[in-house]
Structures are given as C-alpha cells and as structure tokens.
Amino acid sequence: xxxxxxxxxxxxxxxxxxxGSRNDRPMxxxxxxxxISHSKSPALFLEHYASRPDILEHWSYxxxxxxxxDEAWAAFLQDYVAVNVTAPFKEDAFKAADTHSYSTxxxxxxxxxxxxxxxxxxxxxxxxxxLKILQQEFPKPEEHRAMVIxxxxxxxxxTAAALExxxxxxxxxxxxxxxxxxxxxxxxxxxxxxxxxxKILNLNGYASISTxxxxxxxxxxxxxxxxxxxxxxxxxxxxxxxxxxxxxxxSDDPGLLAGKTVxxxxxxxxxxxxxxCRHYISGLTWLRLQALATYxxxxxx
Numbered sequence: 452x453x454x455x456x457x458x459x460x461x462x463x464x465x466x467x468x469x470x471g472s473r474n475d476r477p478m479x480x481x482x483x484x485x486x487i488s489h490s491k492s493p494a495l496f497l498e499h500y501a502s503r504p505d506i507l508e509h510w511s512y513x514x515x516x517x518x519x520x521d522e523a524w525a526a527f528l529q530d531y532v533a534v535n536v537t538a539p540f541k542e543d544a545f546k547a548a549d550t551h552s553y554s555t556x557x558x559x560x561x562x563x564x565x566x567x568x569x570x571x572x573x574x575x576x577x578x579x580x581x582l583k584i585l586q587q588e589f590p591k592p593e594e595h596r597a598m599v600i601x602x603x604x605x606x607x608x609x610t611a612a613a614l615e616x617x618x619x620x621x622x623x624x625x626x627x628x629x630x631x632x633x634x635x636x637x638x639x640x641x642x643x644x645x646x647x648x649x650k651i652l653n654l655n656g657y658a659s660i661s662t663x664x665x666x667x668x669x670x671x672x673x674x675x676x677x678x679x680x681x682x683x684x685x686x687x688x689x690x691x692x693x694x695x696x697x698x699x700x701x702s703d704d705p706g707l708l709a710g711k712t713v714x715x716x717x718x719x720x721x722x723x724x725x726x727x728c729r730h731y732i733s734g735l736t737w738l739r740l741q742a743l744a745t746y747x748x749x750x751x752x
Contacts (some may be wrong), residue, residue, distance in 0.1 A: 479530055480749060481513040482520040483523035483544075484537035489719045490514055491735070493631070495742050510750065533565040533749035535576075535741075538691060541604030548573035556640060559633070560604040562741065565749050574748055577608035578615075580740035581687070581714070585616045588685070588712055593617035596682055600654065600697070601689035604632045605716040609687040611637065612741060616647040621679045623652040625694070647744060652676050655696055672700045677707075685712040687721075693722045701726060 482492045496512035515534065517523040520543040527534045536544040545551070547572030548561060555561045561573035589595045596614040599606055602624040613620045624630040634648035641647075652675060666744045677700075678715065680686070681745040686708060701707055715721050718734030746752070 457584075458561075459642065478510045478532050478750075480510060480533050480535075480745075481515045481527070481531050482537060483515045483517065483520075483527060484540055485516055485518055485523075485613045485658050487514050487516050487537060490537070491549070491718070491738065492742065493738060495748075499742065499746065506752070522548075527564060528571075531566075533563065533745075535745055536564060537578060538604065545573055547571070553642070554578040554611070557615075557637065558607045559636065560607050562604065562608075563748065565746055572746075575607055575608055576741035576744035576748070577716075577737070578612045579744040580737050581609045582615055582742050583614035584736065585613060585618065585685070588730070588732070589618070595619070595684040596621065596649075596686060597685045598623055598652075598679060598683035599687045599689065600624070600694070601716075603689065603691070605667045606632055606687075607688035609689055609716070610634075610648065611645075613687070614648070615643065617645070619649050621650040621652055621683060622648045623676065623679070624655045625696075626652055627651060627653050650675075650679055651678055651704055651749060654694060656708070672703065680707060683711060685706070685714060686728075687714045687716075689716040690722070691717055692720065697722075 474550045474647045480496065482490055493512045494512060497507070499669055500506045513515055515523055515526050517526065523540060524547055533623065544561040544564055545555055545559055549566060550567070550572045552572070552574045554575035555573045558575045558578055561575055563574040563612060565572045565574065574613045585592050585597070596619045598621040599613065600623045602622060606624070610620055610622055610633070624728050630651050634651055638647045654676070706727060708723070708726050710729050712730045712732065713723050713726065713728045714732045714737070715723050715734050716737055721734060722733060724733065
C-alpha cells in the first residue's frame with residue numbers, strides 16, 4: 452500500500468509477546484462481540500493451558516459482551532492486555548487500531564487487538580487459521596479453486612487467505628457490490644502478488660413462476676453460480692446463519708457439494724455439517740487454529 456493510499460500511515464506492529472513476561476499483576480485476555488454467551492473461547496484457553504499452571508496463575512480469559520463497539524473498546528482499554536474480536540465488531544476493530552499487521556491490511560478486519568508499546572496493534576488470526584487449513588487440505592493449493600460464501604469479517608479473511616495460498620478464488624455474496632468493492636481493494640493492495648478474485652457471484656437466486664399461484668414459484672440457481680460451485684474444490688461458508696437461497700439450491704440438487712471440501716466458520720449453529728461432501732471441516736477447527744495464533748501473539752507461548 453502506498454503512503455498516499457494509507458492516510459493513517461499504518462506500520463507493521465512490534466511483536467507484543469513479551470507482554471507475557473509481565474507477571475506483577477493479573478493479565479487479562481477477552482473476547483468482544485455481541486452476542487457471545489455461546490463462545491467456547493474461554494474453555495479453549497483453559498484446555499490449552501491445562502498443563503501450564505504458571506500461565507493460568509497470571510492470565511485469564513473473559514467474555515466481554517457489549518451492545519456497541521465503543522463500549523467494548525472502552526472495556527478493552529481499561530482492563531485487558533488483548534482481546535479477540537468477533538461479529539459484528541471486526542471491521543470496527545481494524546479501524547480503531549493504531550498499527551496493523553499484513554493480514555489485517557489484506558482483510559480490512561481484525562479479530563485480535565493487542566496493546567503494545569506503539570498503542571493498539573491489530574491482527575487477523577482468522578486469516579492464519581484458514582491459510583493453515585487450506586495448506587493442510589491441499590498440498591498444492593495453486594492447483595485448486597475456492598469459493599468463499601459471505602463477505603463479512605470472516606469472509607474477507609477467508610478470501611485473502613485463499614489468495615495467499617495461491618488458489619483461484621470465487622467470492623459469492625448476497626450483496627454483490629460489497630464483494631466487488633473488497634475484490635477491487637485486494638487487487639490494489641497486493642504486496643505479496645497473490646493475484647485477484649477470479650469471479651464475483653450473486654448468492655441470490657431468481658424465481659421461476661410456472662403459474663400465477665405463489666405456491667408454484669420455484670427458485671432456480673443462477674447458471675453462473677451453479678457452474679462456479681461445480682468448478683470449486685472447496686466451499687468456505689462464512690455467513691453467520693443459513694442462506695435460504697443456498698438451502699433451496701441444495702434441496703434442488705442434494706449432491707451439489709459432493710466431492711468438495713466444505714469449511715464452515717460458524718460452530719454454534721452450523722449450516723452445512725450434514726450436507727454430503729468429501730470432507731467437512733467445522734468451525735471448531737477454525738476456532739482452535741485462530742486461538743493458537745492468538746496465544747502465540749498475545750502471550751508469546
């Protein structure tokens with residue numbers, strides 16, 4: 452990114468893991484978002500450090516549910532060393548930080564904020580998690596195609612990670628203009644020469660009316676979308692809930708995802724976990740991998 456394209460003059464943040472050596476007072480991690488009462492992040496933290504009482508003696512992990520980002524941000528600044536960020540605050544977190552890692556600059560979203568000597572540093576461990584999943588699933592990712600469904604914080608991270616892996620990427624969203632805007636940005640800010648999104652697709656189907664009666668309206672998958680799904684080797688579903696249109700498409704063609712790897716961000720209420728596919732990778736796998744990256748960055752071990 453040229454300085455003229457970057458009005459905040461964002462820099463790579465300094466490594467904050469040394470914060471983990473400060474043991475003069477309790478160190479607090481947390482998760483901000485709304486709603487988050489279902490989150491497994493505190494349990495994962497305790498599980499990961501179960502054999503490290505020296506860590507648990509000085510660190511804790513809390514849920515910080517606030518209605519607005521401003522309220523959550525204030526709680527973070529007052530009481531926490533670092534916080535993970537979930538919906539709907541990832542893009543707000545990116546904008547609020549002082550310094551930004553490469554991953555956040557690619558994603559325009561952050562799911563990890565860490566206090567450092569230069570202020571608040573933003574990271575995107577969703578990006579790291581998806582990149583690791585794709586590299587493990589596809590030994591030669593450059594030979595494969597990924598379709599990302601959704602263009603929120605998780606969808607942006609998945610899109611950027613798939614491009615980073617070298618895959619050909621299709622981005623599918625209900626609001627095409629939002630997906631197009633992000634794809635255009637990735638083309639402009641591409642310091643690693645990852646390439647661009649190959650196709651922008653509309654998740655919305657169109658109605659085929661055989662009679663005047665509403666009961667006979669049939670929803671049809673757009674041909675371009677159907678072809679793209681067939682071409683894709685992996686589907687990365689990042690919407691927070693079910694898509695009525697996708698459900699209609701799968702009802703019409705139950706084998707639509709057969710032979711594909713399906714990666715889903717949502718672990719609370721997964722949408723595609725029972726859909727026939729070659730390999731299903733749950734949101735818990737995604738969550739664990741981003742948590743490991745969080746601990747490495749925020750705690751340093």
